[in-house]
Amino acid sequence: MTEKNAILKVEGHDDISLPIYTPTMGQDVIDVASLTGKGLFTFDPGFTSTASCESKITYIDGEKGQLLHRGYSIEELANKSDYLEVCYLLLFGELPTAEQKESFVSTVKNHTMVHEQLQFFYRGFRRDAHPMAVMCGVVGALSAFYHDSTDIKNPMHREVTAYRLIAKMPTIAAMCYKYSAGQPFMYPRNDLSYSENFLHMMFGTPCEESKISPVLAKAMDRIFILHADHEQNASTSTVRLAGSSGANPFACIAAGISALWGPAHGGANEAVLNMLDQIGDVSNIDAYIAKAKDKNDPFKLMGFGHRVYKNYDPRASVMRESCHEVLNELGIHDPQLELAMKLEEIALSDPYFKEKKLFPNVDFYSGIILKAMGIPTSMFTVIFALSRTVGWIAHWNEMISNPYKIGRPRQLYTGYDERKFTPVNERK
Numbered sequence: 211m212t213e214k215n216a217i218l219k220v221e222g223h224d225d226i227s228l229p230i231y232t233p234t235m236g237q238d239v240i241d242v243a244s245l246t247g248k249g250l251f252t253f254d255p256g257f258t259s260t261a262s263c264e265s266k267i268t269y270i271d272g273e274k275g276q277l278l279h280r281g282y283s284i285e286e287l288a289n290k291s292d293y294l295e296v297c298y299l300l301l302f303g304e305l306p307t308a309e310q311k312e313s314f315v316s317t318v319k320n321h322t323m324v325h326e327q328l329q330f331f332y333r334g335f336r337r338d339a340h341p342m343a344v345m346c347g348v349v350g351a352l353s354a355f356y357h358d359s360t361d362i363k364n365p366m367h368r369e370v371t372a373y374r375l376i377a378k379m380p381t382i383a384a385m386c387y388k389y390s391a392g393q394p395f396m397y398p399r400n401d402l403s404y405s406e407n408f409l410h411m412m413f414g415t416p417c418e419e420s421k422i423s424p425v426l427a428k429a430m431d432r433i434f435i436l437h438a439d440h441e442q443n444a445s446t447s448t449v450r451l452a453g454s455s456g457a458n459p460f461a462c463i464a465a466g467i468s469a470l471w472g473p474a475h476g477g478a479n480e481a482v483l484n485m486l487d488q489i490g491d492v493s494n495i496d497a498y499i500a501k502a503k504d505k506n507d508p509f510k511l512m513g514f515g516h517r518v519y520k521n522y523d524p525r526a527s528v529m530r531e532s533c534h535e536v537l538n539e540l541g542i543h544d545p546q547l548e549l550a551m552k553l554e555e556i557a558l559s560d561p562y563f564k565e566k567k568l569f570p571n572v573d574f575y576s577g578i579i580l581k582a583m584g585i586p587t588s589m590f591t592v593i594f595a596l597s598r599t600v601g602w603i604a605h606w607n608e609m610i611s612n613p614y615k616i617g618r619p620r621q622l623y624t625g626y627d628e629r630k631f632t633p634v635n636e637r638k
């Protein structure tokens with residue numbers, strides 16, 4: 211990082227010199243940390259212009275539609291790698307050698323089972339509870355199982371935490387589904403690959419051997435890769451913020467899951483399918499496009515737009531391809547896919563969407579693939595959370611391994627000045 215300076219002129223203050231950092235890739239960053247000592251803060255709602263940390267994990271160029279993990283493009287990773295290899299890359303910074311990969315995969319497989327006691331947490335939830343609510347609770351509860359044994363200052367403990375989370379999330383996610391379906395929980399099978407094992411725990415029953423389609427396992431693995439990390443998004447920033455207080459990492463991940471749940475973030479994949487249901491037919495698209503453009507109507511085209519990508523979301527291109535592959539392979543003719551493609555075509559040629567640079571994002575197509583696999587809509591965001599866990603834990607680990615401060619944003623206060631307390635009987 212080379213250093214330059216910016217000079218800030220503020221009335222009533224001497225000129226303030228602020229260092230400018232030049233990153234390996236991307237825009238220069240002005241370091242405003244010294245402003246607080248000079249009686250000033252910066253104001254940046256939604257943190258659109260604020261780098262909250264230094265990171266070496268993921269790089270996004272929103273204008274170019276580029277996403278790199280540790281320097282490797284998401285397209286290459288999605289086409290040439292597999293999810294556990296991407297997990298290794300995100301956690302340790304390099305692609306593993308064959309030997310390292312074997313050892314990593316074997317370690318993850320040896321952590322897939324959850325404590326038998328954990329199943330009783332599920333039983334406290336209503337069967338019709340949203341699986342994201344159940345997942346938040348159960349992952350938070352993991353902190354009770356691994357609290358005294360987790361010293362966050364110990365790199366080995368942090369590594370074991372990462373293994374535990376990556377290994378147990380598919381088990382926990384599948385248990386969320388099985389619980390809602392009223393079916394027995396399935397134990398993990400360590401002879402299967404990561405995605406095959408997930409499908410086995412989702413769709414298998416103790417009555418017969420699971421038959422796992424290699425096409426579906428491959429597509430699932432790709433979905434995991436495409437959601438694995440996305441730099442400082444709302445949920446990752448939440449995990450970092452929670453972690454900055456020194457909290458238990460399992461509790462921090464539960465905080466990330468909560469942040470992911472909303473429809474503006476990970477909940478969009480579920481919202482896309484609900485929206486397609488609502489639109490119903492190609493003949494209604496124009497009316498819904500008009501609603502999305504109407505400032506007085508809260509309706510938004512779900513699966514469109516992104517805080518960072520102001521060009522095509524590169525994950526959406528891979529997902530679109532995958533979607534066609536899966537539907538062809540399964541011989542599924544899905545009218546919702548046709549509706550989605552027509553919607554995409556109409557929106558992309560509409561001046562409103564063009565001017566605002568609103569393109570389909572990763573979640574526009576992921577829901578259609580998941581639906582084709584027989585995964586219920588309410589499980590979509592759970593699968594996003596499962597995939598993103600590695601990104602969260604890689605960022606948490608990066609933060610804890612380096613000097614860091616507790617996250618504590620400031621505010622522009624526009625409330626009352628100090629005023630006198632009025633006793634209740636004198637208030638009007």
Ligand code: CMC
Binds near residue numbers: 510571
């Ligand atoms: N449909 C219609 N108008 C939109 C949409 C949309 N999907 N997205 C943004 N706009 C408009 C918005 O109304 C605003 O208009 P104006 O300038 O007139 O006020 C303008 O475009 C800029 O939008 P913004 O909300 O200020 O942009 P943002 O960067 O704060 O929000 C977003 C990004 C993803 C929250 C938003 O585009 C959105 O809500 N999209 C739908 C939800 C969605 O698909 N989310 C998944 C994101 S990808 C998965 C992930 O990584 O989490």
